[in-house]
Amino acid sequence: MSDRHDWPLWEVFVRAKRGLNHNHVGSLHAPDAEMAIRNARDLYTRRQEGVSIWVVEARHISASSPDEKDSFFDPAADKVYRHPTFYDVPEGVEHL
Amino acid sequence: MSELVDYVLRLGDDALIHAQRLGEWIAASPQLEEDVAMGNIALDHLGQARALLTYAGQVEGAGRDEDTLAYLRDESSFLNCQLVELPSSDFGFTIGRLLVFASYQYELYGRLSSSSDATLAAIAAKAVKEVDYHRDHATQWTLRLGDGTDESHGRMQQALDDVWPYVPELFESDPLIASAGLRGIAVDPSVIEEPALAYVDAVIADATLTRPQTNVRHTGGRRGVHTEHMGYLLAELQVLARAHPEASW
Numbered sequence: 001m002s003d004r005h006d007w008p009l010w011e012v013f014v015r016a017k018r019g020l021n022h023n024h025v026g027s028l029h030a031p032d033a034e035m036a037i038r039n040a041r042d043l044y045t046r047r048q049e050g051v052s053i054w055v056v057e058a059r060h061i062s063a064s065s066p067d068e069k070d071s072f073f074d075p076a077a078d079k080v081y082r083h084p085t086f087y088d089v090p091e092g093v094e095h096l
Numbered sequence: 097m098s099e100l101v102d103y104v105l106r107l108g109d110d111a112l113i114h115a116q117r118l119g120e121w122i123a124a125s126p127q128l129e130e131d132v133a134m135g136n137i138a139l140d141h142l143g144q145a146r147a148l149l150t151y152a153g154q155v156e157g158a159g160r161d162e163d164t165l166a167y168l169r170d171e172s173s174f175l176n177c178q179l180v181e182l183p184s185s186d187f188g189f190t191i192g193r194l195l196v197f198a199s200y201q202y203e204l205y206g207r208l209s210s211s212s213d214a215t216l217a218a219i220a221a222k223a224v225k226e227v228d229y230h231r232d233h234a235t236q237w238t239l240r241l242g243d244g245t246d247e248s249h250g251r252m253q254q255a256l257d258d259v260w261p262y263v264p265e266l267f268e269s270d271p272l273i274a275s276a277g278l279r280g281i282a283v284d285p286s287v288i289e290e291p292a293l294a295y296v297d298a299v300i301a302d303a304t305l306t307r308p309q310t311n312v313r314h315t316g317g318r319r320g321v322h323t324e325h326m327g328y329l330l331a332e333l334q335v336l337a338r339a340h341p342e343a344s345w
Contacts, residue, residue, distance in 0.1 A: 007127070029127060038233065042129070043129060043132055
């Protein structure tokens, strides 16, 4: 039996019965992808939470850095014109 | 209807005793994830056992419910096969046993779901989906342990060698199975030997393991004859209910 530290971490995404997209639900350890899907089935779909499972090894996920939070996300805070509600729709415009 | 009672007890006791052995892995598995997997499989078995023992009590009509049958029967009244009562000596053994037993149960429940007994057919139809997953779980582990390191290969082969003398009992037919009262109701175990072992053989081969060759066969569970391990298992299973009769929690 492998040492537990040999097993990589996997991130688990589950699509609910009425859901359109897979949502991140948590992570787990498994020796490979097939076992990760089975472990995910046991850990995250015991109460009929989902009808489809994705797993991806955590090391394959590239994430934005918390240090860049200011430059990445804050500038969007005052750009109200990026929201459709900013614009008045002229009367008489159809098919919008 | 005593034939039907005994037949249902055989099925229910198999599930109950295997659940007890599987449950021993909770908090003792190689991984937290496997704790949950073993727990799920054990609970599936426990669910089957509850339905089957409840039904056996109803058919018997003597007022015994699932708890009475599980907690207050003595060893010689249990009709489970000996394979399920053996101690879980290591993880490989548990997997080897699960592979064989789930393959047996898969074929059994598949056929039992068209039994002329409506209750048995319904229980089997629900259980066969559960067992399908148990078989897959055991398959995945057998492949990885068998085709893994020298250490895991050796221990998985040893596990199969230890399991094998108890396999023939699963597929034994006997006068109870052949009795007129069970015609159309029961599944003759000898009929499912070939498909069940064909599945096991394929997994064994894929896992680079060898099917054990042995003429040793242990049997007797269906008549209430058990291994020396059964008494200890029942002691642990039954102690609370016997020490505190009628207790509820």
